[in-house]
Amino acid sequence: MGDQRSMMVIGGQWGDEGKGKVVDLLSRAFPAVVRYNGGHNAGHTVRVGERKFALHLVPSGIIHPETRCYMGAGLVVDPTALLTEIDRLRDEGIEVEERLSLSPRAAILLPTHRALDLAREGRRGESKIGTTGRGIGPAYQDIAQRRCLRAWTLASPAKLKESARRLMEQHNEELVTLYGVEPVELDAAVDEVMAAAQRLAPLIREVGPEIRRHVDGGDSVLFEGAQGVLLDINWGTYPFVTSSSCLPGFAAASCGVGPGYLGPVLGVMKAYATRVGSGPFPTEDFGPDGDGLRDRGAEYGTTTGRPRRCGWFDVVAARHAVETAGIDALALTKIDVLDGLKTLKVCVAYEGPGGELVETIPADAELLAEITPRYVDIPGWEGATEGLVSEEALPEGARAYLKFLEDRLGVPIALVSTGPRREETMARGRSPMARRISEILSEA
Numbered sequence: 500m501g502d503q504r505s506m507m508v509i510g511g512q513w514g515d516e517g518k519g520k521v522v523d524l525l526s527r528a529f530p531a532v533v534r535y536n537g538g539h540n541a542g543h544t545v546r547v548g549e550r551k552f553a554l555h556l557v558p559s560g561i562i563h564p565e566t567r568c569y570m571g572a573g574l575v576v577d578p579t580a581l582l583t584e585i586d587r588l589r590d591e592g593i594e595v596e597e598r599l600s601l602s603p604r605a606a607i608l609l610p611t612h613r614a615l616d617l618a619r620e621g622r623r624g625e626s627k628i629g630t631t632g633r634g635i636g637p638a639y640q641d642i643a644q645r646r647c648l649r650a651w652t653l654a655s656p657a658k659l660k661e662s663a664r665r666l667m668e669q670h671n672e673e674l675v676t677l678y679g680v681e682p683v684e685l686d687a688a689v690d691e692v693m694a695a696a697q698r699l700a701p702l703i704r705e706v707g708p709e710i711r712r713h714v715d716g717g718d719s720v721l722f723e724g725a726q727g728v729l730l731d732i733n734w735g736t737y738p739f740v741t742s743s744s745c746l747p748g749f750a751a752a753s754c755g756v757g758p759g760y761l762g763p764v765l766g767v768m769k770a771y772a773t774r775v776g777s778g779p780f781p782t783e784d785f786g787p788d789g790d791g792l793r794d795r796g797a798e799y800g801t802t803t804g805r806p807r808r809c810g811w812f813d814v815v816a817a818r819h820a821v822e823t824a825g826i827d828a829l830a831l832t833k834i835d836v837l838d839g840l841k842t843l844k845v846c847v848a849y850e851g852p853g854g855e856l857v858e859t860i861p862a863d864a865e866l867l868a869e870i871t872p873r874y875v876d877i878p879g880w881e882g883a884t885e886g887l888v889s890e891e892a893l894p895e896g897a898r899a900y901l902k903f904l905e906d907r908l909g910v911p912i913a914l915v916s917t918g919p920r921r922e923e924t925m926a927r928g929r930s931p932m933a934r935r936i937s938e939i940l941s942e943a
Protein backbone atom coordinates (compact mmCIF):
# COMPACT_ATOMS: atom_id res chain seq x y z
CA MET A 500 0.00 0.00 0.00
CA GLY A 501 1.13 3.51 -0.64
CA ASP A 502 4.24 4.76 -2.37
CA GLN A 503 7.10 2.50 -1.31
CA ARG A 504 9.79 5.09 -1.97
CA SER A 505 8.21 7.69 0.26
CA MET A 506 8.30 7.46 4.04
CA MET A 507 6.43 8.78 7.06
CA VAL A 508 8.29 9.56 10.27
CA ILE A 509 6.01 9.98 13.28
CA GLY A 510 6.32 10.14 17.06
CA GLY A 511 5.15 6.99 18.82
CA GLN A 512 5.00 8.38 22.37
CA TRP A 513 4.28 11.84 23.84
CA GLY A 514 6.48 13.78 21.43
CA ASP A 515 10.17 14.57 21.95
CA GLU A 516 11.20 11.11 20.77
CA GLY A 517 14.05 12.42 18.64
CA LYS A 518 12.20 12.73 15.33
CA GLY A 519 14.29 15.76 14.35
CA LYS A 520 17.49 13.75 14.28
CA VAL A 521 15.87 10.86 12.42
CA VAL A 522 14.28 13.10 9.80
CA ASP A 523 17.50 15.05 9.35
CA LEU A 524 19.45 11.85 8.88
CA LEU A 525 17.07 10.32 6.37
CA SER A 526 16.09 13.45 4.48
CA ARG A 527 19.32 13.54 2.47
CA ALA A 528 17.74 10.72 0.43
CA PHE A 529 14.47 12.57 -0.14
CA PRO A 530 14.13 15.46 -2.57
CA ALA A 531 11.06 16.66 -0.62
CA VAL A 532 10.18 16.87 3.07
CA VAL A 533 6.71 17.79 4.34
CA ARG A 534 5.35 19.02 7.70
CA TYR A 535 1.62 18.35 7.98
CA ASN A 536 0.38 18.88 11.55
CA GLY A 537 0.71 21.12 14.58
CA GLY A 538 2.53 24.43 14.74
CA HIS A 539 5.44 25.98 16.62
CA ASN A 540 4.55 23.91 19.69
CA ALA A 541 6.85 21.35 18.07
CA GLY A 542 10.55 21.53 18.74
CA HIS A 543 13.01 19.45 16.79
CA THR A 544 16.67 19.63 17.68
CA VAL A 545 19.08 18.76 14.91
CA ARG A 546 22.82 18.58 15.50
CA VAL A 547 25.23 18.84 12.64
CA GLY A 548 28.83 18.64 13.79
CA GLU A 549 29.15 21.23 16.52
CA ARG A 550 26.14 23.18 15.28
CA LYS A 551 22.73 22.76 16.82
CA PHE A 552 19.48 23.82 15.15
CA ALA A 553 16.16 24.14 16.96
CA LEU A 554 13.36 23.87 14.42
CA HIS A 555 9.73 24.49 15.24
CA LEU A 556 7.77 25.00 12.03
CA VAL A 557 10.20 24.59 9.16
CA PRO A 558 10.59 20.92 8.11
CA SER A 559 13.87 19.41 9.37
CA GLY A 560 14.86 18.58 5.78
CA ILE A 561 15.76 22.25 5.27
CA ILE A 562 19.26 21.60 6.63
CA HIS A 563 20.06 19.74 3.39
CA PRO A 564 20.68 22.34 0.69
CA GLU A 565 18.96 20.42 -2.11
CA THR A 566 15.78 19.48 -0.25
CA ARG A 567 12.43 21.11 -1.07
CA CYS A 568 10.24 21.66 1.98
CA TYR A 569 6.47 21.89 2.19
CA MET A 570 4.05 22.95 4.92
CA GLY A 571 0.55 21.49 4.56
CA ALA A 572 -2.96 22.89 5.09
CA GLY A 573 -3.31 21.11 8.44
CA LEU A 574 -0.73 23.35 10.12
CA VAL A 575 -1.39 26.39 12.27
CA VAL A 576 1.28 28.96 11.47
CA ASP A 577 2.34 31.90 13.59
CA PRO A 578 3.75 34.23 10.90
CA THR A 579 6.19 35.91 13.27
CA ALA A 580 7.46 32.60 14.62
CA LEU A 581 7.97 31.27 11.09
CA LEU A 582 9.83 34.38 10.05
CA THR A 583 12.06 34.33 13.12
CA GLU A 584 12.96 30.74 12.34
CA ILE A 585 13.71 31.53 8.71
CA ASP A 586 15.96 34.41 9.79
CA ARG A 587 17.81 32.26 12.33
CA LEU A 588 18.45 29.64 9.70
CA ARG A 589 19.71 32.29 7.31
CA ASP A 590 22.12 33.51 10.01
CA GLU A 591 23.47 29.95 10.07
CA GLY A 592 23.99 30.05 6.32
CA ILE A 593 20.84 28.13 5.38
CA GLU A 594 18.69 29.83 2.76
CA VAL A 595 15.07 28.86 3.30
CA GLU A 596 12.82 31.04 1.18
CA GLU A 597 13.73 29.53 -2.20
CA ARG A 598 13.00 26.01 -0.97
CA LEU A 599 9.94 26.35 1.24
CA SER A 600 6.26 26.38 0.23
CA LEU A 601 3.38 27.10 2.58
CA SER A 602 -0.12 25.92 1.74
CA PRO A 603 -2.54 28.82 1.20
CA ARG A 604 -5.00 26.78 3.30
CA ALA A 605 -2.85 26.56 6.44
CA ALA A 606 -4.36 28.50 9.34
CA ILE A 607 -2.79 31.71 10.63
CA LEU A 608 -2.09 31.76 14.34
CA LEU A 609 -2.57 35.26 15.75
CA PRO A 610 -1.11 36.99 18.84
CA THR A 611 -4.56 36.79 20.46
CA HIS A 612 -4.54 32.98 20.10
CA ARG A 613 -1.47 32.97 22.33
CA ALA A 614 -3.21 35.21 24.86
CA LEU A 615 -6.30 32.96 24.84
CA ASP A 616 -4.16 29.85 25.35
CA LEU A 617 -2.52 31.39 28.42
CA ALA A 618 -5.79 32.75 29.80
CA ARG A 619 -7.52 29.38 29.46
CA GLU A 620 -4.66 27.54 31.08
CA GLY A 621 -4.72 30.08 33.92
CA ARG A 622 -8.44 29.50 34.41
CA ARG A 623 -8.05 25.70 34.45
CA GLY A 624 -5.77 25.91 37.50
CA GLU A 625 -4.96 22.43 38.82
CA SER A 626 -6.50 20.71 35.80
CA LYS A 627 -4.46 22.66 33.27
CA ILE A 628 -3.23 20.81 30.22
CA GLY A 629 0.25 22.24 30.44
CA THR A 630 0.21 23.51 26.86
CA THR A 631 3.23 25.10 25.27
CA GLY A 632 1.40 28.45 25.51
CA ARG A 633 1.81 29.04 21.77
CA GLY A 634 -1.89 29.42 20.97
CA ILE A 635 -2.24 26.06 19.25
CA GLY A 636 -5.59 24.99 20.77
CA PRO A 637 -7.38 28.31 20.16
CA ALA A 638 -6.09 28.38 16.55
CA TYR A 639 -7.39 24.89 15.79
CA GLN A 640 -10.63 25.82 17.52
CA ASP A 641 -11.05 28.73 15.12
CA ILE A 642 -10.61 26.39 12.15
CA ALA A 643 -13.44 24.20 13.45
CA GLN A 644 -15.46 27.31 14.23
CA ARG A 645 -14.99 28.37 10.61
CA ARG A 646 -13.61 31.79 11.38
CA CYS A 647 -9.83 31.36 11.12
CA LEU A 648 -7.69 33.24 8.65
CA ARG A 649 -6.05 31.07 6.05
CA ALA A 650 -2.49 31.64 4.88
CA TRP A 651 -3.58 32.95 1.47
CA THR A 652 -4.62 36.17 3.19
CA LEU A 653 -0.94 36.86 3.89
CA ALA A 654 -0.72 37.77 0.21
CA SER A 655 -3.81 40.04 0.35
CA PRO A 656 -2.79 42.91 2.67
CA ALA A 657 -6.09 44.82 2.68
CA LYS A 658 -8.12 41.70 3.44
CA LEU A 659 -5.60 40.51 6.01
CA LYS A 660 -5.60 43.79 7.87
CA GLU A 661 -9.37 43.92 8.10
CA SER A 662 -10.03 40.29 8.91
CA ALA A 663 -7.12 39.97 11.39
CA ARG A 664 -8.39 43.00 13.29
CA ARG A 665 -11.99 41.73 13.28
CA LEU A 666 -11.06 38.28 14.58
CA MET A 667 -8.68 39.67 17.19
CA GLU A 668 -11.45 41.99 18.39
CA GLN A 669 -13.60 38.94 19.01
CA HIS A 670 -10.72 37.26 20.84
CA ASN A 671 -10.20 40.36 22.96
CA GLU A 672 -13.84 40.37 23.93
CA GLU A 673 -13.44 36.80 25.12
CA LEU A 674 -10.24 37.63 26.99
CA VAL A 675 -11.91 40.46 28.88
CA THR A 676 -15.41 39.16 29.50
CA LEU A 677 -14.78 35.44 29.94
CA TYR A 678 -11.32 35.40 31.48
CA GLY A 679 -11.07 38.86 33.02
CA VAL A 680 -7.60 39.50 31.62
CA GLU A 681 -6.11 42.45 29.74
CA PRO A 682 -6.94 42.58 26.03
CA VAL A 683 -4.14 42.37 23.48
CA GLU A 684 -3.09 45.78 22.10
CA LEU A 685 -4.70 45.58 18.68
CA ASP A 686 -2.68 48.07 16.65
CA ALA A 687 0.59 46.44 17.64
CA ALA A 688 -0.82 42.95 17.01
CA VAL A 689 -2.09 43.91 13.54
CA ASP A 690 1.26 45.53 12.72
CA GLU A 691 3.08 42.38 13.81
CA VAL A 692 1.02 40.20 11.49
CA MET A 693 1.24 42.63 8.58
CA ALA A 694 5.02 42.92 8.81
CA ALA A 695 5.45 39.16 8.70
CA ALA A 696 2.87 38.77 5.92
CA GLN A 697 4.83 40.92 3.53
CA ARG A 698 7.82 38.61 3.72
CA LEU A 699 5.90 35.33 3.83
CA ALA A 700 3.59 36.05 0.90
CA PRO A 701 6.05 34.72 -1.72
CA LEU A 702 6.11 31.31 0.00
CA ILE A 703 2.40 30.68 -0.47
CA ARG A 704 1.89 27.88 -2.96
CA GLU A 705 -0.56 24.96 -3.02
CA VAL A 706 1.48 21.97 -1.86
CA GLY A 707 -0.66 19.01 -3.05
CA PRO A 708 0.16 19.44 -6.76
CA GLU A 709 3.88 19.78 -5.89
CA ILE A 710 3.86 16.59 -3.84
CA ARG A 711 1.97 14.72 -6.56
CA ARG A 712 4.47 16.00 -9.11
CA HIS A 713 7.39 14.72 -7.02
CA VAL A 714 5.87 11.27 -6.52
CA ASP A 715 4.47 10.87 -10.04
CA GLY A 716 7.88 11.86 -11.39
CA GLY A 717 9.63 9.14 -9.39
CA ASP A 718 10.86 11.24 -6.44
CA SER A 719 10.39 10.05 -2.90
CA VAL A 720 8.83 12.29 -0.25
CA LEU A 721 9.44 12.25 3.49
CA PHE A 722 6.46 13.20 5.65
CA GLU A 723 7.55 14.54 9.02
CA GLY A 724 4.97 14.24 11.80
CA ALA A 725 5.05 16.54 14.82
CA GLN A 726 4.24 15.53 18.43
CA GLY A 727 3.31 11.86 18.93
CA VAL A 728 0.44 9.37 18.84
CA LEU A 729 -0.24 9.73 22.58
CA LEU A 730 -0.79 13.47 22.04
CA ASP A 731 -3.16 12.91 19.09
CA ILE A 732 -6.45 14.79 19.45
CA ASN A 733 -8.50 11.56 19.06
CA TRP A 734 -6.15 8.70 19.90
CA GLY A 735 -4.03 10.31 22.60
CA THR A 736 -4.69 10.68 26.32
CA TYR A 737 -7.55 13.13 25.71
CA PRO A 738 -8.03 15.84 26.93
CA PHE A 739 -4.30 16.01 27.79
CA VAL A 740 -3.31 16.13 24.14
CA THR A 741 -2.48 18.65 21.47
CA SER A 742 -5.20 19.94 19.15
CA SER A 743 -4.17 18.30 15.89
CA SER A 744 -4.05 14.79 14.54
CA CYS A 745 -0.62 13.23 14.96
CA LEU A 746 -1.43 10.06 13.00
CA PRO A 747 0.23 9.53 9.62
CA GLY A 748 -3.09 9.37 7.75
CA PHE A 749 -3.59 13.05 8.49
CA ALA A 750 -0.74 13.85 6.10
CA ALA A 751 -2.93 12.98 3.11
CA ALA A 752 -5.76 15.19 4.34
CA SER A 753 -3.39 18.01 5.23
CA CYS A 754 -1.56 18.06 1.91
CA GLY A 755 -4.50 17.28 -0.37
CA VAL A 756 -3.11 14.05 -1.78
CA GLY A 757 -4.59 10.55 -1.79
CA PRO A 758 -3.35 8.01 0.78
CA GLY A 759 -1.50 6.22 -2.03
CA TYR A 760 1.02 9.08 -2.00
CA LEU A 761 2.08 8.29 1.55
CA GLY A 762 4.78 5.74 2.35
CA PRO A 763 5.51 3.14 5.04
CA VAL A 764 5.51 4.46 8.60
CA LEU A 765 8.62 4.69 10.76
CA GLY A 766 7.57 5.30 14.37
CA VAL A 767 10.18 7.01 16.53
CA MET A 768 10.25 6.00 20.20
CA LYS A 769 12.69 6.64 23.00
CA ALA A 770 14.24 3.66 24.78
CA TYR A 771 12.38 4.96 27.87
CA ALA A 772 9.48 7.42 28.15
CA THR A 773 9.04 11.14 28.73
CA ARG A 774 6.17 13.58 28.77
CA VAL A 775 5.86 17.36 29.15
CA GLY A 776 2.69 19.00 30.38
CA SER A 777 0.00 17.38 32.48
CA GLY A 778 -1.96 14.18 31.97
CA PRO A 779 -1.66 10.51 32.79
CA PHE A 780 1.77 8.93 32.41
CA PRO A 781 1.54 5.41 33.87
CA THR A 782 5.26 4.62 33.97
CA GLU A 783 6.44 7.97 35.34
CA ASP A 784 9.22 7.47 37.89
CA PHE A 785 9.25 10.03 40.69
CA GLY A 786 12.40 8.65 42.32
CA PRO A 787 16.11 8.74 41.55
CA ASP A 788 15.68 6.60 38.42
CA GLY A 789 13.43 9.24 36.86
CA ASP A 790 15.83 12.00 37.88
CA GLY A 791 18.72 10.00 36.45
CA LEU A 792 16.97 9.62 33.09
CA ARG A 793 16.30 13.38 33.01
CA ASP A 794 19.92 14.24 33.82
CA ARG A 795 21.56 11.76 31.49
CA GLY A 796 19.05 12.31 28.69
CA ALA A 797 19.07 16.14 29.06
CA GLU A 798 15.29 15.96 29.18
CA TYR A 799 14.29 19.61 28.96
CA GLY A 800 11.84 20.90 26.33
CA THR A 801 13.25 22.36 23.10
CA THR A 802 10.33 24.78 22.82
CA THR A 803 9.69 25.81 26.43
CA GLY A 804 12.74 24.56 28.35
CA ARG A 805 10.43 22.77 30.80
CA PRO A 806 11.89 19.71 32.59
CA ARG A 807 10.31 16.59 31.11
CA ARG A 808 8.64 13.98 33.26
CA CYS A 809 10.62 10.74 32.88
CA GLY A 810 9.88 7.04 33.28
CA TRP A 811 10.11 3.57 31.81
CA PHE A 812 9.22 2.20 28.40
CA ASP A 813 5.51 1.39 28.29
CA VAL A 814 4.72 -1.51 25.96
CA VAL A 815 0.93 -1.10 26.32
CA ALA A 816 1.07 2.54 25.22
CA ALA A 817 3.60 1.76 22.49
CA ARG A 818 1.44 -1.06 21.13
CA HIS A 819 -1.50 1.33 21.00
CA ALA A 820 0.65 3.66 18.89
CA VAL A 821 1.84 0.85 16.63
CA GLU A 822 -1.71 -0.31 16.01
CA THR A 823 -3.56 2.99 15.63
CA ALA A 824 -0.88 4.65 13.51
CA GLY A 825 -0.01 1.56 11.46
CA ILE A 826 3.66 1.77 12.37
CA ASP A 827 5.66 -0.55 10.11
CA ALA A 828 9.00 -0.29 11.90
CA LEU A 829 10.54 1.57 14.80
CA ALA A 830 13.45 3.91 15.30
CA LEU A 831 14.56 3.59 18.91
CA THR A 832 16.44 6.60 20.20
CA LYS A 833 18.59 7.42 23.23
CA ILE A 834 19.46 3.86 24.17
CA ASP A 835 22.79 5.27 25.44
CA VAL A 836 20.89 7.05 28.23
CA LEU A 837 20.24 3.59 29.72
CA ASP A 838 23.96 2.73 29.83
CA GLY A 839 25.16 1.97 33.33
CA LEU A 840 21.76 1.07 34.82
CA LYS A 841 21.81 -2.17 36.83
CA THR A 842 18.20 -2.99 36.06
CA LEU A 843 15.68 -1.56 33.61
CA LYS A 844 11.97 -1.76 34.02
CA VAL A 845 9.51 -2.23 31.17
CA CYS A 846 5.76 -1.97 31.65
CA VAL A 847 4.14 -4.94 29.92
CA ALA A 848 0.55 -4.67 31.20
CA TYR A 849 -1.81 -2.41 33.13
CA GLU A 850 -3.77 -3.28 36.23
CA GLY A 851 -7.08 -1.46 36.85
CA PRO A 852 -8.15 -0.08 40.26
CA GLY A 853 -9.77 -3.42 41.15
CA GLY A 854 -6.66 -5.43 40.23
CA GLU A 855 -8.12 -6.42 36.83
CA LEU A 856 -5.94 -6.69 33.73
CA VAL A 857 -6.32 -3.72 31.37
CA GLU A 858 -5.01 -4.72 27.98
CA THR A 859 -5.09 -1.44 26.08
CA ILE A 860 -4.95 2.27 26.82
CA PRO A 861 -8.43 3.21 28.04
CA ALA A 862 -10.21 6.08 26.27
CA ASP A 863 -10.95 7.63 29.67
CA ALA A 864 -7.89 9.59 30.87
CA GLU A 865 -9.11 9.45 34.49
CA LEU A 866 -9.12 5.67 34.33
CA LEU A 867 -5.66 5.71 32.78
CA ALA A 868 -4.45 7.87 35.66
CA GLU A 869 -5.62 5.15 38.07
CA ILE A 870 -3.98 2.14 36.49
CA THR A 871 -0.92 0.50 38.01
CA PRO A 872 1.77 -0.61 35.60
CA ARG A 873 2.96 -4.21 35.74
CA TYR A 874 6.69 -4.22 35.18
CA VAL A 875 9.21 -6.82 34.24
CA ASP A 876 12.79 -6.25 35.30
CA ILE A 877 15.40 -6.50 32.60
CA PRO A 878 19.10 -6.67 33.46
CA GLY A 879 21.13 -3.65 32.40
CA TRP A 880 24.38 -4.05 30.49
CA GLU A 881 28.07 -3.64 31.16
CA GLY A 882 29.80 -1.24 28.82
CA ALA A 883 28.46 1.61 26.76
CA THR A 884 26.23 1.82 23.70
CA GLU A 885 27.07 5.50 23.29
CA GLY A 886 28.22 6.35 19.79
CA LEU A 887 28.09 2.76 18.49
CA VAL A 888 27.18 2.27 14.85
CA SER A 889 26.59 -1.46 14.44
CA GLU A 890 24.37 -3.95 16.18
CA GLU A 891 27.21 -6.45 16.62
CA ALA A 892 29.10 -3.89 18.67
CA LEU A 893 26.25 -3.44 21.15
CA PRO A 894 26.61 -5.05 24.57
CA GLU A 895 24.64 -8.29 24.73
CA GLY A 896 22.20 -6.86 27.28
CA ALA A 897 21.35 -3.96 24.96
CA ARG A 898 20.72 -6.37 22.11
CA ALA A 899 18.47 -8.42 24.38
CA TYR A 900 16.56 -5.26 25.34
CA LEU A 901 15.93 -4.43 21.69
CA LYS A 902 14.79 -7.97 20.98
CA PHE A 903 12.49 -7.89 24.01
CA LEU A 904 10.76 -4.70 22.85
CA GLU A 905 10.53 -5.91 19.27
CA ASP A 906 8.91 -9.19 20.32
CA ARG A 907 6.41 -7.44 22.58
CA LEU A 908 5.49 -4.83 19.96
CA GLY A 909 5.39 -7.09 16.93
CA VAL A 910 7.28 -4.67 14.67
CA PRO A 911 10.98 -4.55 13.81
CA ILE A 912 13.33 -1.99 15.31
CA ALA A 913 15.02 -0.83 12.12
CA LEU A 914 17.10 2.07 13.45
CA VAL A 915 18.83 2.63 16.77
CA SER A 916 20.22 5.98 17.83
CA THR A 917 23.13 5.94 20.26
CA GLY A 918 23.80 9.67 20.61
CA PRO A 919 22.63 13.06 19.40
CA ARG A 920 24.92 13.32 16.36
CA ARG A 921 24.07 12.18 12.85
CA GLU A 922 26.77 9.52 12.81
CA GLU A 923 25.72 7.99 16.14
CA THR A 924 23.14 5.82 14.45
CA MET A 925 22.74 2.26 13.18
CA ALA A 926 20.39 0.45 10.84
CA ARG A 927 19.32 -2.77 12.48
CA GLY A 928 17.97 -6.09 11.20
CA ARG A 929 16.73 -7.11 7.78
CA SER A 930 13.25 -5.62 7.54
CA PRO A 931 12.47 -3.65 4.35
CA MET A 932 12.68 -0.43 6.41
CA ALA A 933 16.07 -1.46 7.85
CA ARG A 934 17.41 -2.16 4.35
CA ARG A 935 16.23 1.22 3.17
CA ILE A 936 17.77 2.97 6.17
CA SER A 937 21.00 1.07 5.75
CA GLU A 938 21.21 2.22 2.13
CA ILE A 939 20.63 5.82 3.15
CA LEU A 940 23.21 5.69 5.95
CA SER A 941 25.82 4.10 3.74
CA GLU A 942 25.41 6.84 1.13
CA ALA A 943 26.28 9.47 3.73
Ligand code: IMP
Nearest residue numbers: 514540541542629630631740741775776
Ligand atom coordinates in the same frame (compact mmCIF):
# COMPACT_ATOMS: atom_id res chain seq x y z
P1 IMP B 1 -0.26 22.48 22.89
O1 IMP B 1 0.02 21.65 21.68
O2 IMP B 1 0.68 23.63 23.07
O3 IMP B 1 -1.71 22.87 22.98
O4 IMP B 1 0.01 21.55 24.19
C1 IMP B 1 -0.80 20.43 24.48
C2 IMP B 1 0.03 19.29 25.06
O5 IMP B 1 0.90 18.78 24.07
C3 IMP B 1 0.94 19.72 26.22
O6 IMP B 1 1.05 18.63 27.12
C4 IMP B 1 2.28 19.96 25.55
O7 IMP B 1 3.35 19.81 26.44
C5 IMP B 1 2.26 18.85 24.50
N1 IMP B 1 3.08 19.14 23.32
C6 IMP B 1 2.78 19.93 22.28
N2 IMP B 1 3.76 19.91 21.37
C7 IMP B 1 4.70 19.10 21.85
C8 IMP B 1 5.97 18.63 21.33
O8 IMP B 1 6.41 18.98 20.23
N3 IMP B 1 6.66 17.77 22.12
C9 IMP B 1 6.17 17.33 23.31
N4 IMP B 1 5.00 17.72 23.82
C10 IMP B 1 4.28 18.59 23.10
